[in-house]
Amino acid sequence: MPFKAPRGTVDIMPVEQGYWRYVEGVAAQVCRLYGYQRIDTPIFEETSLFARSVGESTDIVEKEMYSFQDRGGGGLTLRPEGTAAICRAYLEHGMHNLPQPVRLHYLGPIFRYERPQAGRYRQHQQLGCEAIGEQDAAVDVEIVNLAWRFLHRLGLGNLVLYLNSVGCPRCRPGYLVVLKDHYEPHLASLCPECRTRFHRNPLRLLDCKKDSCQPVADGAPPMLDYLCDSCAPHFQVVREGLEMLGIPFQSNHRLVRGLDYYTKTVFEIQPGGGGAQSTIAGGGRYDGLIEELGGRPTPGVGFATGIERIILNLKSQGVALPNPHASPIFVAYLGEAARRDALKLLEDLRQGGIAAVSAFGDRSLKAQLRQANALGVSHTLILGEEELKTGTVLLRTMAQGKQERVPREAVLSVAREGSLPLRGD
Numbered sequence: 329m330p331f332k333a334p335r336g337t338v339d340i341m342p343v344e345q346g347y348w349r350y351v352e353g354v355a356a357q358v359c360r361l362y363g364y365q366r367i368d369t370p371i372f373e374e375t376s377l378f379a380r381s382v383g384e385s386t387d388i389v390e391k392e393m394y395s396f397q398d399r400g401g402g403g404l405t406l407r408p409e410g411t412a413a414i415c416r417a418y419l420e421h422g423m424h425n426l427p428q429p430v431r432l433h434y435l436g437p438i439f440r441y442e443r444p445q446a447g448r449y450r451q452h453q454q455l456g457c458e459a460i461g462e463q464d465a466a467v468d469v470e471i472v473n474l475a476w477r478f479l480h481r482l483g484l485g486n487l488v489l490y491l492n493s494v495g496c497p498r499c500r501p502g503y504l505v506v507l508k509d510h511y512e513p514h515l516a517s518l519c520p521e522c523r524t525r526f527h528r529n530p531l532r533l534l535d536c537k538k539d540s541c542q543p544v545a546d547g548a549p550p551m552l553d554y555l556c557d558s559c560a561p562h563f564q565v566v567r568e569g570l571e572m573l574g575i576p577f578q579s580n581h582r583l584v585r586g587l588d589y590y591t592k593t594v595f596e597i598q599p600g601g602g603g604a605q606s607t608i609a610g611g612g613r614y615d616g617l618i619e620e621l622g623g624r625p626t627p628g629v630g631f632a633t634g635i636e637r638i639i640l641n642l643k644s645q646g647v648a649l650p651n652p653h654a655s656p657i658f659v660a661y662l663g664e665a666a667r668r669d670a671l672k673l674l675e676d677l678r679q680g681g682i683a684a685v686s687a688f689g690d691r692s693l694k695a696q697l698r699q700a701n702a703l704g705v706s707h708t709l710i711l712g713e714e715e716l717k718t719g720t721v722l723l724r725t726m727a728q729g730k731q732e733r734v735p736r737e738a739v740l741s742v743a744r745e746g747s748l749p750l751r752g753d
């Protein structure tokens with residue numbers, strides 16, 4: 329085979345598309361209910377946007393970005409996450425003049441050079457929601473709630489919500505001193521990445537998945553004990569809001585997320601009993617991000633979720649799609665005159681809103697019916713000499729192999745009335 333899809337990418341085959349349409353449809357519904365309007369930004373941005381927002385010393389910026397020079401010499405990067413571009417657009421379009429918070433959602437591909445594994449790809453499709461311009465902890469509750477309800481409305485169950493606060497520029501530096509004091513005596517036993525993190529990005533020490541680092545990370549002092557008089561009550565309001573809405577959560581002091589821009593609330597949703605790579609949705613507050621990008625101090629909070637991982641979980645939990653067997657009507661024919669007439673019948677069906685296909689070519693009726701079976705259609709309409717003469721068609725119910733002759737003009741009206749399961753939708 330001379331060519332394959334690039335490593336870490338997949339073709340979304342027609343047989344998979346039902347899942348995609350389903351997830352995208354539910355996403356659109358839920359975003360509408362919560363007032364999050366759709367925005368689409370380019371799939372590439374100036375490289376410096378991500379270095380500034382995501383953070384120079386994060387794995388994403390150091391190792392995972394698809395960066396390139398275009399013919400004008402500018403440094404561009406295929407977006408490795410969604411929030412930075414949304415904030416860039418917020419600034420560029422003066423959205424601070426709109427009623428705040430501005431509620432936006434996006435759906436599109438994200439690119440990261442990562443080691444491919446189940447549910448993790450170098451190009452994946454991401455749904456994200458962002459609420460920008462309001463610091464009230466009620467907006468954090470809204471975002472967590474939105475993520476939680478979205479996943480449940482899809483039919484997913486057995487989900488666990490993990491919650492933490494990573495503080496703010498006022499309280500985090502003090503905490504990092506305490507954290508480093510805790511880690512320092514154990515440096516020799518840590519993995520090489522953690523020894524680097526200790527100096528460059530100590531908060532990420534808590535995030536390490538390597539066995540060697542678990543005891544030290546588990547025993548680390550929790551950030552929650554060091555929150556300032558702005559962050560502590562904020563976190564309290566988030567907890568109370570979630571409790572009021574009946575959303576169960578677990579505090580997890582090791583949850584920090586892999587991006588530098590988070591402040592205060594961070595959260596992740598995982599399937600119960602899932603492994604390290606199992607996060608389905610995650611997000612948090614990023615009150616310093618817009619200022620970092622050159623705007624006035626503007627708070628924001630959001631979450632993102634990977635559609636591939638959602639579909640993986642829909643399958644593993646056996647969630648049935650609504651109407652998974654929608655299939656077109658197959659039109660088969662016998663003889664040259666009927667073959668010409670089939671074109672007309674196919675088009676009449678489609679104009680009537682009924683999906684219809686034919687095999688065409690010089691196939692025997694038997695071969696055509698075999699193909700109809702292979703396509704999984706429920707009904708076939710058969711045209712032959714007799715049918716042409718009498719203005720009828722043979723309606724074959726594939727499952728039973730039962731055939732009945734019906735007036736041709738009746739086919740459409742009968743199908744429309746729904747007394748035959750001819751409609752695909």
Ligand SMILES: [Zn+2]
Nearest residue numbers: 496499556559
């Ligand atoms: Zn603080």
Ligand SMILES: [Zn+2]
Nearest residue numbers: 519522536541
């Ligand atoms: Zn480590």
